[in-house]
Amino acid sequence: MSLRPTPRGWALLAAAVVTFQLGVWLGSIDLVRIGLLLTALVVTALLVALLRDPARGRRRLDVVRSVAPNPVHAGEETQVRVEVVASDGAGRARLAGLRLAEQAAVELSGGRPLRARVARTPDRVTVRYPVRAAQRGRWPLGPLVVTRTDVFGVVRARSTLGGESEVAVWPAVSALPAPADVLVGEPDRVALGARTPSTDDANLRDYREGDDLRRVHWRSSARRGALLVRSDERAGLRPVSVLVDLPVRSSAAEWTVSMAASMALAMLDGGHRVRLVGSAVGARPQDGLRGGATPFLHATAGTGARAGLLDLTVDLEAPRNQQEADARLLDAAHLLDTSDAAGQIVLAVLGPASHAARGALAHIGDATQGWALVRGDGRGLDANEAHHTAQALRRAGWRVAAAEAGEDPVACWLRLLGAGR
Template structure:
């Protein structure tokens, strides 16, 4: 809590101190008394304000904050409501006369003061305002700053009240057309070749990470020597991994994440299990331990779970770090693929190591890639070399620019040829 005199209070303190010194010098008791009264007129209200600290003691005020919606997409608005409540008469005394100011990250406020609506009652005060998400990430709201001035206007107190909250901002995504049959293919034919399954095995498939163990068909698993699960129309959909190659410069970072997230959602809404692979996240990011696990298209939270994994993605520290992330993602795909996986990759121009890793990956997955074409001539040459290497290895690949419409990129990918 901060206590300080107002300009009026400072004037009284200086005037009172001057009168006390003058009275002592002249030996006049009345002048000393007048100066002392002036000083006490500032110190007494200051002590009262200190005793009425709204954030401490048995009669402190309580603060609750709600944000709707939360998370929110980049560019969308969210309504914030802060409720300050007084539980007893003593707390109501502290609530009366308070002025409120809310704090918000510049990525939510645009660097401008928040325009809030305040509604008062004897028991509570409600502060309502709107924020607009300007950038993907996790951005703080609060704590609430409260100020009070004494009735004489000689002292002012300020304090923070309640805890801060967090607004999670998802990347901008656009609805993409449903994936074509050319992309999805026929999973059973790809996985089993020309072999015709027996009647007992017709509704079974190999276990994939994240499958419900209650679907395991133990008799067939024992006969085959590997876990088999009962499939249905949705469970039989081919799993899709979206491979991210994040640029080491922020210029196309958000565009890359938006395209990858939009592609992932299109496949998820088409009934496919989806996961995000690659990219850099802080070590202490929430949910970092399961960032590459499968998200199944069941339940109301599937879409949110997938988008939550994009919030903490950050640009690599260098080009070498970006290559390391890509190679780690390719290794993960190669080691966990089941032979019928689809990989959708959003890439930049790759060096020879990256091209070799993804070319080798085509032996075990069906790969589709969009490759960003930079404006620089050297980068354009690397882009062409990347697309050529991927196509020779069996990928379907196309080039895009980093500011291109996302739907256009998706349709070009679906229409690409080897």
């Protein structure tokens, strides 16, 4: 808490000093008393303001802050409601003279003062205001800043009230058309998850994370004492892994996350089990920056699956340099190559890849259906490396389409669906 005299308070202090010195010089006890009285007035106001701090004591004011919707997509608006409540007469007296100001991260306020509607009752102050989420991430709201003056207007006290709240911001996403019956070349295979019949459902294997429980062979599982599933990976809808390769540039990173999230949601809505892979996916920033993978999510979980998938994108951070970006992509490619990805669909949003990463990704294409958007920025060496990456993936059997950061996600998606080997 900060305490400062107001201009009136400074004037009283100046008058007190002058009056006291004048009284001493003239030998006037009355003037000395007046100077001391004026000084005592300001000091008493300071002490009272300190003792009546609304954030301290047994009769402190309570703050309740709610944000709806929360999380919110980047570029969308959310409404904030803050209530300051007094529970007794002393609290109501404190509440009456308060001026309230809310604090918000620049990513929510745009760096401008928040414009709020305030409603007051004797025991409650309600503040409502909108914020627009400008960027993916987790951003703080609060605490409240309260300002009050004493009854004589000689002291101004400023303090914080209540704690912080957090607004989680999902990436902006686009509604992509659901892929259906997009042929990949061989007459008996259908890309992007169209149903293909199983030739022999009698072959069984151990259950793996992400397998559809509808494929569990319960009789054999009971006999073995462990879950067994039909081994034909093409029975039903194939699982989908969405590979996210974040660039160093933050603007391109946000487009990459939005594109990958849109693709993942399209596949999830189509009935697939979906997971995210790469760029420290599934790890908190303090846990390190290596490539990872999330558990598979399935639309049978309802709207919670969409929210769960988007939650996984909130904390993704761009690499600090190109070496780190290359290491992340290589780790993610190796993870896909060693995680029973055979028969899966791999959707990737990639930048120009190193020679080692291109080799690892090419190996994945031998066992999966690979579809990649290769991001380029149209400049010199990066554009050349993006071209080499696309060519290497095509030679390995991937479907590849070029894309530019900031391009319309729907146009990129349709271009990818129409891509050939």
